[in-house]
Amino acid sequence: MAFYSLKTGRARYRQGWLFAAALAVCLVLASPLLVIVWQAAQSDPADFIDTLWRPLVASLALNTALIVASTTLLCGVLGLVSAWFSERTRLPWQGLWPLLSVAPMAVPTFISSYAWVSLSDDLQGFPAALLVLVSAYSPLVFLPVSAALRGLDPALEETARTLGLGPWRCFFRLILPQLRPALLGGMLLVALSTLSEFGAFVLLRFRTFTTEIFAEYRAGFDSHGAAQLSIALLLAAALLIGLEWRVRRQASSYERRARGTRRAPPRLELGAGKWLVVAGFLLLSCVTLLLPLSTLGYWLTQHGDAAVSPVEVSAQLLFDASFSSIELGLEGAALTVLLALPLGYLLARRPGRVAAFMERVAFLVQGVPGIVIALGLVTVSIRVIPGLYQSQFLLLLAYAILFLPLAMVSVRSALLQAESRLEELARSLGLKGWQTWLRVLLPMAAPGLGAAASLVFLSIVTELTATLLLSPIGTETLATQIWADTSAMAFAAAAPYALILTVLSMVSTWLLMLLLGGNAINRLAADGTTVAGETAHV
């Protein structure tokens, strides 16, 4: 489709190189997925059914469905309730609660899993996995729902009140339906993340599709069974992505035109009940933040032999792991932002069917579990470009594919802020195309690009699955070290790595806030819906 448009040669498509570059990026993005699907298409259907029609697969499917459904539901309820209380009621220390509700997102799931599993042997299996995932993922519901609550026009509620609705009926007949897209969108994001979760499940000994794919891949180096299981996982993911698209489309019809200044929505007085809410928030933060982090602190003070497996931390190893984490993070961030530029530019400046199609490819890939992408890349590197296997570049490529959609949203909005009028103005003042890029576009978009880079850095440093599968032999990162030590029950040894990783994660989150201003996360959360809204209004 893209080439067809290119060949029509209309003035709109003069920047053919841009489309070519964006298309190339899309191809890279989709390559692991295409390989997996191609591989599955090659195999014998009977064999395929044999592999999948096993009691083991049935129990995996049940486990996966159970954890996905219960995490999603719990996150939905928790996210909605905490968002409503923190946005719509008058509480003491009002600014603190949103912060505490979002902060658990910065703690990688394998770190909190490590904390819980090292606390007691009983904290394993389904309940522990549910606890860890709900803590980590409820911000995915909290953020869009509280942004939606803040974005609701207070005039709507006031009008409903004058039409005879009390506060409760107002909530159920007006506010809840308005929050539906944000709530469902957030819950689907939780479902997708749970489906892709790997590290927490392994550490907490809960078997799902992802852990089994990894096990089969590791056990035999036979990617056959792993690939077939991947297809099953992929189908489940495809179902969720399809649902998410539907919600997104629906959300566009809820959009209202932007208005000028708006009154802040009213907050409810709870009286003495507010202390109950505060207690609830505090209790929640204890479970999601305080306990995991203090367990980490506890192990830091312990000698290696206090843990089940006594392992001492080597300073050299600690330094090497930190160094390679940071190095991979920086290189990966640079590569990802570079690859996101043509796509982001295309989306910002030449919106249309081609751009929308490419955006869909990117978001499709984002929904695919990391382990499937990593396996696909392994196959690509073995079958198509043998030199790539076990190279650092392959790992960087995996990061770029995994986190490009994340970067793209940021790059796109940064370029949208650098208005195209200014670009045209620069051209009218005699600047050439590349000079405009250098002197107008990039300086104006710099904070947004920086934000995209730090977001990708943050994601890479805390990434585990692809790193485990693709890192060159001998390369250990903080994440893989924590994983290895925790798997070996060497809890004290894992602590320093976990500490450094947590600090790194917080520093880059702080950098992200700095670059995007105070409401960085809100903007990221809102971006998804505005994209859909704008296309609907054309």
Place this chain on the structure above:
Amino acid sequence: MSELSIQGLCKRFAQHRVIDQLDLHLTAGSTLALLGPSGSGKTTLLRMLCGFEHCDAGSISIGGTIVSSPGIHLPPERRRIGYVPQEGALFPHLKVADNIVFGLPRSLRKQRHRVAELLEMVGLPADYADRAPQHLSGGQQQRVALARALAAEPAVVLLDEPFSALDSGLRNDTRQAVMQALQAAGATAVLVTHDQSEALSCGEQVAVLWQGRLLQQDSPANLYRHPRTPELAGFLGESILLAGVATAGRVECVLGGFPMADSKLQGAVEVLIRPEQIRLGPPAPDTVQATVIGMEYFGHDATLHLQLRQGQHIIKARTSGWHAYQHGQTVALAVDGPLTVFAQQGPGRSTAETPDNARFLLSQS
């Protein structure tokens, strides 16, 4: 439909008095335009009527029932009011029909009670019932918002700058449709606006709010002709203020002698003349003559800038756009009386006149 009565109403935000000892009365079934510049407290007043804000002192009663006073605050949902906010605020997740019946009991909602009738009342086709609000123009959204407010047969309809977001062409049509619908429903209505021409054309009554106080409440024509202060005159439309001398029901100014509109003032006064009160004719002896020194042409009418032959005064006159006047042309001026006068409030404020000149002119004639 019920009467609306406000007595001694006060409201402060922090130290700032937003509403200050306000009294206002509106008979059942009539329409009041609440006019004021931004920051005059008109929106606050409307929000207090709705029950979104509490009052500090005084009282509001609707249909004889007190809904607000210190210690009493009926919540918005129990006031039987219809509220039309700026830009309509239609519920984006509901169709037009569901928006209209939103405030009705469930059984009436199911049968889409009076939807067709209300749509017709606000001048929209019946098949709009199934449209989504996003697919309506701003003016249409505003009409649906009114239909929604009227559906539950409220005691009072309150409209908060309902036309300010519309562009001028749409604004007139929407305004007419809304006013007709309000009349058809026999509604008691309060419409807040900062646009004086909108206020004058909408209300059977116009109340002017200024820094939280009610300056004047009157019919539109009375308000425009006989504003209580020169500032109010200027706020309501273009005005020429000339110095004059009042004696026994007549006033003398640079444009001649005229009967005064019911005023017992004597001595030095300020005379209000609206540009459209000035009639132009061919110059003749014994007339006040002036030279055209500038013109603003609008098509349907034009504003001429005239320099009086006697004295150095420059005044404005509104004429039909049909007659062409030339720059430098000499014309004769006559004024349609009677004139409104204000007590003289000291020098330096009038737009065209000084007392000395007036006395000079008077002694000449």
